[in-house]
Amino acid sequence: MTDMVQPQVKSATRTLDIIELVIARGRPVVAQEISSGLGIPVSSLSYLLSTLVSRGYLRRDGRRYAPGPGLERLQVRDQAFSLIDMVAPLTRTLRVQLNETSSFFVRKGWELEALVTETSEHALRYAVPAGTHDGLHGFAAGKALLAALPDDDLDRYFRETERTAFTPGTVTDEATLRRELDEIRRTGIARTRGEYTAGIIGLGRAVIVDGEAIGAFSVAYPMVRHDAALEERIIDLLGKTATLLERG
Numbered sequence: 004m005t006d007m008v009q010p011q012v013k014s015a016t017r018t019l020d021i022i023e024l025v026i027a028r029g030r031p032v033v034a035q036e037i038s039s040g041l042g043i044p045v046s047s048l049s050y051l052l053s054t055l056v057s058r059g060y061l062r063r064d065g066r067r068y069a070p071g072p073g074l075e076r077l078q079v080r081d082q083a084f085s086l087i088d089m090v091a092p093l094t095r096t097l098r099v100q101l102n103e104t105s106s107f108f109v110r111k112g113w114e115l116e117a118l119v120t121e122t123s124e125h126a127l128r129y130a131v132p133a134g135t136h137d138g139l140h141g142f143a144a145g146k147a148l149l150a151a152l153p154d155d156d157l158d159r160y161f162r163e164t165e166r167t168a169f170t171p172g173t174v175t176d177e178a179t180l181r182r183e184l185d186e187i188r189r190t191g192i193a194r195t196r197g198e199y200t201a202g203i204i205g206l207g208r209a210v211i212v213d214g215e216a217i218g219a220f221s222v223a224y225p226m227v228r229h230d231a232a233l234e235e236r237i238i239d240l241l242g243k244t245a246t247l248l249e250r251g
Contacts, residue, residue: 073103110219143207144219150187
C-alpha cells in the first residue's frame with residue numbers, strides 16, 4: 004500500500020510546488036526555470052504543466068507559464084507574498100534533492116534566525132527548529148550574511164559583539180574570522196565544520212537582491228556523510244537556488 008501511495012503524494016507535492024513558484028515569481032517563467040528551481044525532471048514536468056494548463060490553473064504563452072484564470076481566487080496582489088512564501092518551496096526542494104537538512108536564515112541585528120527549515124529524512128540528521136536565534140559566527144548562513152555586509156557595518160559587528168564559542172571548533176577570533184569572510188566574498192560560499200554543533204558540517208550562500216543580502220540558504224549534514232562529491236553538489240544547488248530568488 005505504501006508503495007502505491009508515495010508516487011501520488013510526490014506528484015501532488017510537485018504540482019503544488021509548481022503553482023507556488025509560478026505565483027511567487029510574479030512574472031511568466033519558462034519550463035527550464037521551473038525544472039531547475041524545483042528539481043523536477045523535464046519529462047515529468049511536461050506532463051504536470053500540460054495538466055495544469057488544461058485545467059486552467061496555469062496559462063501558457065509560447066514557452067512561458069503564468070497563473071491561469073483557475074487560480075484567480077488564490078492570487079495575492081500588491082506584493083503581498085512574504086519572504087517565507089517565496090523561499091519555502093525552494094528550501095523544500097533543496098532538502099528533496101539532497102535529503103539533507105536545508106534552511107533559509109535571515110539576520111536579526113547581530114543574530115541569525117531560521118525562517119524556514121526542512122529536516123533530512125536520514126536517521127542520523129541535523130535539525131534546525133524554525134525561529135531559532137543565535138550568533139551569526141557559528142553558522143554557515145551567518146558567515147555568508149556577515150561577508151555580504153558593507154565594510155563599515157562589518158567593523159561595527161566586531162566592535163559590538165562578543166562571539167561565544169559554541170564548540171571547541173567555533174571561530175571567535177576577529178582576525179581569523181575576517182580572513183574567512185574575505186574568502187567567502189571571493190567564492191560566495193561559507194563553511195562551518197563542527198562550529199555550532201559538533202560533528203555537523205554547514206554550507207551557506209547569501210541571497211543578494213538590489214545590492215543587499217535578504218537572507219541565506221544553507222545545508223547542514225553529519226560529517227560522517229561528507230565527501231568531495233556531496234560538497235560539490237550542495238554548492239552547485241545552493242548557487243542555483245539563490246540565483247532563482249535573486250532574479251525575482
